[in-house]
Amino acid sequence: xxxGRWEIDANGMHYRALNARLREAVENGAECIVLRNVCGQxxxxxxxxxxxxxxxYGTPGNDxxxxxxxxxxxxxxxxxxxxxxxxxxxxxxxxxxxGDVTGYSIRGGKIFVRDDVGYRVGIHIKEYQExxxxxxxxxxxxxxxxEYMAGGVLVVLGLTLRPGECHTATYIGTGMHGGVIYLRGKxxxxxxxxxxxxxxxxxxxxxxxRQLVQEFAAHFNRDAEEILAAPxxxxxxxxxxxxxxxxxx
Amino acid sequence: xxxxxxxAEFHVERDEIRCIACQVCVRQCANDVHVYDPDDDRxxxxxxxxxxxxRCATLCPTRALTIRCTPQEFRANANWSPSIxxxxxxxxxxxGVLLTGMGCDQPYPIYFDHILLNAAxxxxxxxxxxxxxxxxxxxxxxxxxxxxxxxDRDNMRLETRxxxxxxxxxxxxxxxMSYGSISYNACLSLARAAKECGILYNTGEGGxxxxxxxxxxxxxxxxxxGRFGVHRAYxxxxxxxxxxIGQGAKPGIGGHLPGEKVSEDVSRTRMIPQGTDALxxxxxxxxxxxxxxxxxxxxxxxxxxxxxxxxxxxxxVHHIAPIASGIARAGADYIAIDGLRGGTGAAPxxxxxxxxxxxxxxxxxxxxxxxxxxxxxxVSLIAAGSIRSSADVVKAIALGADAVYIGTAxxxxxxxxxxxxxxxxxxNWGIATQDPYLTKRLNPNIGARRLxxxxxxxxxxxxxxxxxxxxxxxxxxxxxxxxxxxVGLNEVELRVLGIKAAGES
Numbered sequence: 124x125x126x127g128r129w130e131i132d133a134n135g136m137h138y139r140a141l142n143a144r145l146r147e148a149v150e151n152g153a154e155c156i157v158l159r160n161v162c163g164q165x166x167x168x169x170x171x172x173x174x175x176x177x178x179x180y181g182t183p184g185n186d187x188x189x190x191x192x193x194x195x196x197x198x199x200x201x202x203x204x205x206x207x208x209x210x211x212x213x214x215x216x217x218x219x220x221x222g223d224v225t226g227y228s229i230r231g232g233k234i235f236v237r238d239d240v241g242y243r244v245g246i247h248i249k250e251y252q253e254x255x256x257x258x259x260x261x262x263x264x265x266x267x268x269x270e271y272m273a274g275g276v277l278v279v280l281g282l283t284l285r286p287g288e289c290h291t292a293t294y295i296g297t298g299m300h301g302g303v304i305y306l307r308g309k310x311x312x313x314x315x316x317x318x319x320x321x322x323x324x325x326x327x328x329x330x331x332x333r334q335l336v337q338e339f340a341a342h343f344n345r346d347a348e349e350i351l352a353a354p355x356x357x358x359x360x361x362x363x364x365x366x367x368x369x370x371x372x
Numbered sequence: 373x374x375x376x377x378x379x380a381e382f383h384v385e386r387d388e389i390r391c392i393a394c395q396v397c398v399r400q401c402a403n404d405v406h407v408y409d410p411d412d413d414r415x416x417x418x419x420x421x422x423x424x425x426x427r428c429a430t431l432c433p434t435r436a437l438t439i440r441c442t443p444q445e446f447r448a449n450a451n452w453s454p455s456i457x458x459x460x461x462x463x464x465x466x467x468g469v470l471l472t473g474m475g476c477d478q479p480y481p482i483y484f485d486h487i488l489l490n491a492a493x494x495x496x497x498x499x500x501x502x503x504x505x506x507x508x509x510x511x512x513x514x515x516x517x518x519x520x521x522x523x524d525r526d527n528m529r530l531e532t533r534x535x536x537x538x539x540x541x542x543x544x545x546x547x548x549m550s551y552g553s554i555s556y557n558a559c560l561s562l563a564r565a566a567k568e569c570g571i572l573y574n575t576g577e578g579g580x581x582x583x584x585x586x587x588x589x590x591x592x593x594x595x596x597x598g599r600f601g602v603h604r605a606y607x608x609x610x611x612x613x614x615x616x617i618g619q620g621a622k623p624g625i626g627g628h629l630p631g632e633k634v635s636e637d638v639s640r641t642r643m644i645p646q647g648t649d650a651l652x653x654x655x656x657x658x659x660x661x662x663x664x665x666x667x668x669x670x671x672x673x674x675x676x677x678x679x680x681x682x683x684x685x686x687x688x689v690h691h692i693a694p695i696a697s698g699i700a701r702a703g704a705d706y707i708a709i710d711g712l713r714g715g716t717g718a719a720p721x722x723x724x725x726x727x728x729x730x731x732x733x734x735x736x737x738x739x740x741x742x743x744x745x746x747x748x749x750x751v752s753l754i755a756a757g758s759i760r761s762s763a764d765v766v767k768a769i770a771l772g773a774d775a776v777y778i779g780t781a782x783x784x785x786x787x788x789x790x791x792x793x794x795x796x797x798x799x800n801w802g803i804a805t806q807d808p809y810l811t812k813r814l815n816p817n818i819g820a821r822r823l824x825x826x827x828x829x830x831x832x833x834x835x836x837x838x839x840x841x842x843x844x845x846x847x848x849x850x851x852x853x854x855x856x857x858x859v860g861l862n863e864v865e866l867r868v869l870g871i872k873a874a875g876e877s
């Protein structure tokens with residue numbers, strides 16, 4: 124430890140011990156924590172709620188940043204499933220891929236993933252008062268992207284797709300009743316859930332996208348203008364009450 | 373609009389000699405059954421709107437009103453009952469999924485009513501609980517394999533580090549009922565009563581109102597698939613966390629709190645915008661297996677630094693015994709099992725009436741399975757799904773539960789008349805509604821007092837039953853099925869319940 128900077132070697136450590144060390148460091152006022160040799164340890168950053176920067180080298184396990192509220196986590200590698208589970212605030216930047224249900228139910232904060240993500244990413248993300256979550260995915264996503272989405276912004280840039288290749292996710296935005304999804308490139312109608320519609324982008328959309336893509340580009344050393352030069356698809360829910368007429372009273 | 377084939381379910385009888393046209397009934401009925409006609413100076417009733425909640429009849433100062441089931445009868449038919457015929461009418465008119473509230477009302481066997489308790493005679497003495505010590509205190513949480521004690525000079529102290537436990541002064545908790553499904557005053561009544569009785573109430577999946585944080589030590593906070601209102605303060609304030617997988621009234625399906633019930637205040641506790649539907653997905657999409665359940669259990673333990681029990685609530689379904697074994701092995705501190713007759717604020721009628729198994733069978737099967745596997749100590753069991761009396765509590769515990777959840781009984785104590793219309797949001801008793809005109813009918817001081825009275829009465833009765841059996845601690849009753857005998861049950865039912873028939877020694 125030096126000047127608020129801590130280093131923890133996670134080699135062979137059980138997650139419980141690692142997270143206890145992490146909590147101890149945060150409680151002792153650490154401003155920057157470097158975790159080395161991380162190999163599948165779960166729950167890193169769970170429920171941490173102070174402004175601290177955590178650099179992870181290796182592969183953090185499931186539920187990275189679960190319930191987190193404030194810290195900034197940078198992963199130099201891939202993340203596994205349920206990264207950002209029920210996160211309330213803070214930022215996660217992943218220099219690699221992320222697994223299934225990335226950003227499950229997040230209510231605030233930002234998640235940037237450089238490459239592809241798994242199934243049901245951005246499921247049930249929601250916004251509340253001044254809290255608005257953002258998920259930006261550099262690559263492409265699997266099926267049920269943005270399922271049940273109730274708020275927030277989900278951006279999929281498709282930068283890992285080869286020229287001419289399209290997103291293959293289906294059931295995009297199924298059950299969606301709030302928020303907005305932007306996909307770089309086109310998606311066919313059959314790929315969309317029944318509760319969403321594709322609408323043209325307006326000036327406000329481009330301003331928001333520019334801001335998010337610039338942040339993405341800064342994190343991963345990409346050219347924002349080049350990314351923004353391609354056409355985008357905007358998906359919005361048809362109703363905030365998709366199941367209002369389902370029942371007999 | 374085409375003609376509706378539906379006729380009134382209830383018949384409103386107004387004794388015109390007694391009625392003084394004071395219009396109490398007019399003001400009390402949120403369904404607009406009663407209408408005052410100033411020209412006639414009389415009150416008329418439109419019984420097609422009546423839900424049979426008895427609010428008007430109870431408050432009528434001259435007792436002029438009687439609500440009866442309609443004398444209108446279909447031609448007798450043992451197969452096509454009136455409720456089946458009217459359901460078809462309703463669905464033919466609307467095309468909708470039929471909704472209902474409260475627990476299953478179908479005539480499946482109620483095994484509690486086929487089980488009789490034992491009492492001591494001659495061979496061992498019964499105990500008089502009014503004058504002799506009787507222990508109802510119950511600890512919910514994982515128990516160690518063995519307990520180590522060290523002698524420090526004059527003091528004995530525990531060497532074994534115990535897992536976090538919940539302490540209940542009587543083996544009863546209030547079931548999960550969310551703010552949104554029930555009113556703020558109902559939540560406050562439950563919280564106050566829990567504090568006064570030394571038990572816990574449960575937030576359901578609706579988050580926690582800021583003014584209820586002071587009841588944190590008496591609060592179980594639920595984490596459900598929608599993760600509504602789940603944030604740091606919520607996790608840290610509660611005494612225990614409960615992952616809600618299922619509910620007895622609607623196993624396997626999610627929930628839709630309609631946008632009109634998401635008022636400004638409800639939106640604050642759920643942390644979603646006002647007026648949007650609150651959709652709870654059917655599964656947790658981070659839980660597709662027992663291993664995944666373990667992941668969420670430990671996520672919550674990590675988030676709260678292993679300071680509080682994490683339980684799992686499931687509906688009683690066919691394979692409940694191996695499921696419970698998996699939940700215990702996944703690291704849950706308690707398992708709440710909600711039976712077929714468990715209540716709800718809203719569920720599709722077809723699900724409520726056809727899915728799940730009775731709690732009596734489930735609790736017996738789970739207790740037996742966990743004992744066979746040698747892991748019964750690793751987890752506490754809470755039985756739920758229509759515990760209606762202190763006798764049901766005693767029978768549930770003798771079948772293998774550590775404690776019971778009561779939901780419907782608590783609502784009835786606060787005035788619920790089981791009209792099963794919770795989902796309409798027009799509860800005339802001020803319980804299952806967010807309408808300020810209706811919610812103020814439930815005074816939280818009176819609500820809490822009635823709940824405390826109920827728990828006091830049940831606790832006294834439980835002590836009497838225990839004393840009669842010659843048992844002086846509720847712990848000695850747990851899984852003690854030799855104190856139960858079945859009447860009118862077949863051999864398979866007796867075997868599953870693990871009890872003998874009445875008359876067998």
